[in-house]
Amino acid sequence: MDNVLLAYLLFAVLAVLVTHRYVKHRSIRHIRGPPALSWLFGHSLSIGYQDQVGDQDFAWIREYGTVWRTKGCWGRDILYVADPKALQHIFHKSGYHYPKSIEARQITRQLAGEGILYVEGADHARNRKIMNPAFTAAQLRTFMPLFRRSAIKLSEKWKEQLRVASAEADRTVNIISWLARTTLDVIGEAAFDYQCGALDDSKNEVMEAYRNMFSDSFLFPTKATILFRSVWKFIPDNILRFVEYLPTRENTRFRRTLKVVSRLSAGLIAEKTEACLSGKDENKRDIMSILVKANASEDPRTRLSDKEMISQMATFLLAGHETTASSLTWLFWELAKYPEWQDKLREEIACIRDRVTARGDTDFTIADYDAMSNVLAAMKESIRLHPIVHTLARIAGREDVVPLSQPAISTKGELISEIPISAGQDILISVCGYNRLKEVWGEDADEFNPTRFLTPKEGQVTVGVFANVLSFSGGLRGCIGWRFSILEMQAILVELLENFEFAVPDDKPEIQRVPAGLMMPMIRNKMHLGTQMPLKISVVGGLA
Numbered sequence: 001m002d003n004v005l006l007a008y009l010l011f012a013v014l015a016v017l018v019t020h021r022y023v024k025h026r027s028i029r030h031i032r033g034p035p036a037l038s039w040l041f042g043h044s045l046s047i048g049y050q051d052q053v054g055d056q057d058f059a060w061i062r063e064y065g066t067v068w069r070t071k072g073c074w075g076r077d078i079l080y081v082a083d084p085k086a087l088q089h090i091f092h093k094s095g096y097h098y099p100k101s102i103e104a105r106q107i108t109r110q111l112a113g114e115g116i117l118y119v120e121g122a123d124h125a126r127n128r129k130i131m132n133p134a135f136t137a138a139q140l141r142t143f144m145p146l147f148r149r150s151a152i153k154l155s156e157k158w159k160e161q162l163r164v165a166s167a168e169a170d171r172t173v174n175i176i177s178w179l180a181r182t183t184l185d186v187i188g189e190a191a192f193d194y195q196c197g198a199l200d201d202s203k204n205e206v207m208e209a210y211r212n213m214f215s216d217s218f219l220f221p222t223k224a225t226i227l228f229r230s231v232w233k234f235i236p237d238n239i240l241r242f243v244e245y246l247p248t249r250e251n252t253r254f255r256r257t258l259k260v261v262s263r264l265s266a267g268l269i270a271e272k273t274e275a276c277l278s279g280k281d282e283n284k285r286d287i288m289s290i291l292v293k294a295n296a297s298e299d300p301r302t303r304l305s306d307k308e309m310i311s312q313m314a315t316f317l318l319a320g321h322e323t324t325a326s327s328l329t330w331l332f333w334e335l336a337k338y339p340e341w342q343d344k345l346r347e348e349i350a351c352i353r354d355r356v357t358a359r360g361d362t363d364f365t366i367a368d369y370d371a372m373s374n375v376l377a378a379m380k381e382s383i384r385l386h387p388i389v390h391t392l393a394r395i396a397g398r399e400d401v402v403p404l405s406q407p408a409i410s411t412k413g414e415l416i417s418e419i420p421i422s423a424g425q426d427i428l429i430s431v432c433g434y435n436r437l438k439e440v441w442g443e444d445a446d447e448f449n450p451t452r453f454l455t456p457k458e459g460q461v462t463v464g465v466f467a468n469v470l471s472f473s474g475g476l477r478g479c480i481g482w483r484f485s486i487l488e489m490q491a492i493l494v495e496l497l498e499n500f501e502f503a504v505p506d507d508k509p510e511i512q513r514v515p516a517g518l519m520m521p522m523i524r525n526k527m528h529l530g531t532q533m534p535l536k537i538s539v540v541g542g543l544a
């Protein structure tokens with residue numbers, strides 16, 4: 001009898017719990033979305049193996065509008081967002097209430113430790129406060145000579161290659177690999193005052209560790225990896241942190257890379273701390289020296305630990321070179337396809353060059369770069385069209401109501417102007433989708449048309465940190481290095497356009513935007529070559 005009573009009781013408790021959850025749980029099942037082929041994988045395979053990054057998002061936006069519902073593994077609903085007001089709510093108005101997904105954080109931890117990219121909430125605010133002084137406009141100005149020097153070095157390397165070129169193939173360069181080497185040299189020197197020697201092809205361990213990191217580790221994960229990562233959110237953090245010791249190819253690579261950069265950073269941090277304490281670092285402007293100084297002047301309770309400082313350095317190497325190199329690569333590709341824009345930019349640069357020469361200078365200042373409005377517009381346009389971080393994964397930290405700019409149509413045909421969600425709701429931000437919304441950017445949003453950035457836009461909802469595109473994200477987790485990156489791109493772009501013409505090679509290779517962690521270019525059917533962007537280059541006015 002007692003057992004029967006117990007069973008009734010258990011059943012009643014269960015019923016109450018289920019009813020409570022049903023009533024409390026804010027389902028997003030009324031949001032329309034594509035049907036999934038599999039309960040186990042949902043849309044994870046079609047997203048992970050997409051042929052051209054973004055094409056699927058663009059098709060979904062055409063069909064469902066700016067928000068839609070997809071499926072993750074195990075039948076979980078995911079809210080996909082490209083809507084401006086919803087993005088503003090998530091990034092700008094909700095503080096830390098939309099943390100990164102467990103999966104994204106764990107991968108970041110494996111790549112760069114528990115640094116600024118990994119931490120959340122108050123810890124993130126503490127990290128960011130100490131790091132901000134390294135990214136002020138005044139500090140970034142001091143990097144300008146480094147950016148220019150590196151750009152000139154790349155330019156000289158290409159001229160050397162062209163001098164000995166005998167066939168067309170020798171006049172075609174894989175620009176992404178050259179740009180990645182240039183930006184690695186830049187970030188090594190800017191972040192630690194360290195020479196990576198990548199452009200000189202020195203066999204350096206940092207260079208070896210980071211070479212093709214994204215394409216080697218993230219392109220087309222296996223089904224087992226996708227499933228395994230999907231259960232990370234259910235694993236307690238003190239167990240999850242040991243995932244990195246599982247003997248997979250990526251884990252081995254991540255551990256080796258982090259070991260190399262941690263060893264290097266630990267030594268340099270000790271040196272710089274010593275220099276800071278003894279007052280010998282007065283003229284040091286590298287990011288690590290600034291950080292060491294900012295940290296030393298903090299309250300000891302809020303200081304970054306040595307381990308955290310090391311993670312920041314790994315973060316800069318990770319976040320600060322292939323990102324800029326890939327973004328520049330996509331821009332050169334657009335300019336190769338649109339020679340009329342290339343000419344326009346070159347004319348503008350020549351005009352400002354005359355001004356610089358007339359005042360007796362040899363170098364462009366930041367004001368000169370900023371006066372090149374067509375150059376800047378072309379950069380904005382390419383960064384909009386080719387957001388190398390194409391998707392961001394978030395979770396709702398609490399129950400919330402997400403407002404929409406454009407009403408969505410529910411599965412029942414009703415108009416919805418906001419979406420109530422539960423704590424724990426998985427959210428994917430379609431960076432590439434928002435960046436091409438016709439409602440925001442105009443009917444020609446899929447085209448490369450820099451003129452859209454030559455006239456100020458009225459009435460846009462504030463979303464991204466740069467030009468209101470989402471490529472550098474937005475709000476308090478927006479990219480801390482965006483100004484650094486823009487200045488670096490301006491210096492490299494201007495130097496290379498002044499000296500070279502870029503053209504699509506005669507065999508017109510088909511470029512594919514592959515999902516390799518970052519959106520990377522590869523040649524269709526030649527993925528074994530790794531990331532590729534072959535462009536034909538020639539010296540402006542011919543070789544001297």
Ligand code: HEM
Nearest residue numbers: 116117319320323324327389471472473477479480481485
């Ligand atoms: C074109 C180049 C770049 C692009 C497109 C880019 C994009 C992004 C994006 C989308 C985020 C947000 C990531 C997230 O929320 O998960 C981010 C964060 C970050 N980026 Fe960049 N980035 C670029 C260059 C750089 C550079 C040059 C640096 C360093 C010098 C840098 C350092 C960082 C750091 C430290 C964060 C974390 C910020 C935080 O959480 O507070 N990035 N970046």
